[in-house]
Amino acid sequence: MRPTPPEIGCTDLPAGWKLLPRSFFDAPPERVARELLGKILLQRFDDLMLAGRIVETEAYLGEHDPAAHAASGRTARNRVLYGPPGYAYVYSIYGLHQCVNVSCLPAGEPGSVLIRALEPLLGVGRMRQNRGLELDAPITQVASGPGKLCQALSVTRAADNGCDLVDAGSSLGLYDDGFSCGEIGVTPRIGIRKAAELPLRFILAGHGCVSGGGRKQKVVDEPRAADVSSDGEQRA
DSSP states (O other): OOOOOOOOOOOOOOOOEEEGGGGGGOOOHHHHHHTTTOOOEEEEEEEEEEEEEEEEEEEOOOOOOOOOOOGGOOOOOTTTGGGGBBBBEEEEEEEEEEEEEEESTTTTTTEEEEEEEEEEEEEEEHHHHHOOOOOOOOGGGGSHHHHHHHHHHTHHHHHTTTTTTTOTTEEEEEEOOOOOOOOOEEEOOOOOTTTSOOOEEEEEETOOOSSSSSOEEEEESSOOOOOSSOOOOOOO
């Protein structure tokens, strides 16, 4: 457990919050991306918890997805994607912003889901401070983007890459509190150039904490599969 910045806050897991099982992530990324909506990303410090509800995700399909980090094969940077499902893959964009993904599919198959936006739930004051916002800044500004949410929760590649998100002993974890999602929207992925037309971005439709950009296409009950090919990128 990492030392916390000086603030006293919630240290007990709220009643009814349960870690997701590893089997949840042993599935195609487009399915995991949809089913992660409404779940909770939680960061533990010694005397503080920071947490938010996932309201936006994107699926990256592995080596045959030209927008995925795995498109050029296994490297030292992306090796977490080739391990077991349910682990954090954290990377930096231009050395400025961090982004957090979760590995999917069995070991050796590098699918992933990018967590794009959260609705802050626990430690909201500290999350605002981490973002450099005023203490009364709208909640919709706190974690409404992949870089913003990592800054809000103090997620970094150095500390969190490779973290087991389904281990109760990990500082970073993914939880289910029984929340029921309403309307789910699906749009093309945003912030990328390759395979940008694929409908692999999932959102809680109409939620104020969803990041900007991307036109809602339809409401889905099941994720749509996509066929892609070639070499890769993944952006915020």
